[in-house]
Amino acid sequence: MVFEHEIPEGSKLYFGENAKLKREIENKASDVLMNEGFEEIITPVFSYHQHLSIEDEREVVRVNDTENNHMTLRADSTIDVVRIVDKRLGRNTKQKKWFYIQPVLRYPSTEIYQIGAEVIDEGELSSVLSVAIKTFKALETQPLLQLSNINIPKILVEEFDFELDSFKRIEVQTLRAKGYGWMDDLIYLNKAEQITEELLEKVPEAIREELLKLKTLALEVAYENVVVAPLYYAKMRYYDELFFRFIEKNDVLSRGGRYKSDGICSVGFALYTDELIELIDKKRRG
Numbered sequence: 059m060v061f062e063h064e065i066p067e068g069s070k071l072y073f074g075e076n077a078k079l080k081r082e083i084e085n086k087a088s089d090v091l092m093n094e095g096f097e098e099i100i101t102p103v104f105s106y107h108q109h110l111s112i113e114d115e116r117e118v119v120r121v122n123d124t125e126n127n128h129m130t131l132r133a134d135s136t137i138d139v140v141r142i143v144d145k146r147l148g149r150n151t152k153q154k155k156w157f158y159i160q161p162v163l164r165y166p167s168t169e170i171y172q173i174g175a176e177v178i179d180e181g182e183l184s185s186v187l188s189v190a191i192k193t194f195k196a197l198e199t200q201p202l203l204q205l206s207n208i209n210i211p212k213i214l215v216e217e218f219d220f221e222l223d224s225f226k227r228i229e230v231q232t233l234r235a236k237g238y239g240w241m242d243d244l245i246y247l248n249k250a251e252q253i254t255e256e257l258l259e260k261v262p263e264a265i266r267e268e269l270l271k272l273k274t275l276a277l278e279v280a281y282e283n284v285v286v287a288p289l290y291y292a293k294m295r296y297y298d299e300l301f302f303r304f305i306e307k308n309d310v311l312s313r314g315g316r317y318k319s320d321g322i323c324s325v326g327f328a329l330y331t332d333e334l335i336e337l338i339d340k341k342r343r344g
Contacts, residue, residue: 068168176326250276
């Protein structure tokens with residue numbers, strides 16, 4: 059029996075102070091983004107292309123259109139933003155910076171509210187990472203910033219016969235079991251300053267450039283609370299190189315990275331509204 063007051067598991071309800079705080083977070087973030095030259099976009103709830111964005115397609119909620127073609131509810135905003143701007147607006151706009159404030163919907167009934175930003179036809183991740191940092195500053199919080207490079211685990215899987223799941227699950231013993239001495243150095247590496255000439259000589263040549271990209275990004279960031287995680291693998295299908303997360307204890311507050319869609323290289327990030335509401339509410343309550 060479903061009672062009149064029940065809402066589906068995973069769906070969201072905001073009222074009172076939480077609704078007020080949600081609006082405050084969205085307003086402060088949008089102020090930062092507009093000051094940085096971003097314009098707002100609101101994408102359709104229904105999509106034909108979400109399978110390109112989600113690694114586990116079982117997470118999408120499927121429906122059909124008027125001609126019985128398969129559609130899904132919006133499970134991710136990034137690829138739809140790039141595709142809509144490229145295909146719909148195209149030459150009619152020179153605007154490359156876009157932001158959105160909207161939920162994504164995952165199977166069976168999970169709503170995830172996000173504030174996202176994308177810079178289309180841009181390859182420098184630092185261009186959006188600096189905006190994410192300014193947003194957290196506006197929200198008066200300084201979570202841990204973790205920097206990674208998705209290419210490093212990919213290359214190690216391709217050239218050294220590791221299993222990708224070992225990186226996804228951070229299975230330290232499995233990674234060490236192959237007996238490569240340099241693997242211990244990568245596992246325990248967490249500061250950009252540890253990426254030294256000595257380390258670069260020790261690790262496989264195939265990942266040296268990728269480690270240098272990670273070091274360069276870390277040293278460019280004007281932020282104190284930073285670690286590097288060279289073996290971390292993101293579970294989003296489209297991120298292909300440098301990647302970042304903002305983390306507070308066990309909660310991920312933001313993710314961002316570089317990606318390609320239809321041959322266009324872009325960078326972007328998303329802030330997770332519900333985690334921010336919980337964090338800021340706890341701080342204000344003391």
